[in-house]
Amino acid sequence: MYGLFVMVAILLWSSLSKVMFTVPAFWTLEVAQFALVAYYLVGGPYSIQLGSNVRMDLFYGAWSDRKKAWVDSFTVLLLMFYLIVLLYGGLDSIAYSIQYQERSPSLWRPLMWPVKAVMCFGIFLMLLQSISELIKDIAKIREVEL
Template identity: 30%
Template sequence: MRGLLKLSGLIDAVNEGIGKLAYWLVLVAVIVSSANAFIRYGLNTSSNAWLELQWYLFSAVFLLCAGYTFLRNEHIRIDIILGRFSKRVQAWVDIFGILVFMFPMTILIMVLSWPMFLDSYLTNEMSSDAGGLIRWPAKILVPVGFFLLTAQGVSELIKRIAYLTGHRDEPGEKMHSHS
């Protein structure tokens, strides 16, 4: 169990680091959005590349932070119902949800999105909009984001099992302070 908990800690550290990097992506998205609005309305000109860059940045934050959100226990839950049960029952419900719902969905999306990215990369797919960007950077975000979410699911599964076997304290609590 010690080795699995170390793996869990490594996964947590990766998603924590990516989450902190995404804070900066939000700032970049705000700057790009503000500059784009100024250029569009103040200078009466525009570029599809700027609009697409905003979309890429939003996609990056959303997809890359799914695992970070799960790590921080900030994802959508049914706490109003689940909160009435003991911590052990909650851990079993989490294990069931991860195995039966989360893993099949995240793995399926990773598998299905990889060929779309690969095709886009190999053909150097470009936006159909004039002046648009290449598409593969946006498309790689889907399998990468769902890989990070799947990995965090593995980490959370390890923590739930460690809790149930007495190797760890409550896994569902928010274990990190907000930055």
């Protein structure tokens, strides 16, 4: 939740610097984008942990808890496959960014590896949360209390 306040503060500074000082801050838009990346990639696993993610309830709502657990475990396995592939590519991209000192093509030209590291951290947290959800679903299928 606080990530949004950080992003709003950055964009507010951008607006104020353009109006009051008549000097645009070239870094503000890119830093706001980086803050948004951190917000949704680190916030995603947290929303799944709280159970506040959105599900299509057309058929799902009428199913029994056990059938929901079967479907959820299947979809979590697909999600885990996707996250593993994404994490593999992300780690490779971080290695490339560090090796060649990759920079953004903007006027400010910040290094790219820190934001890529935050992205990989968020993907890793999502993978851990997916494993947790899979364990919970297997426990529901086997009718075991956690």
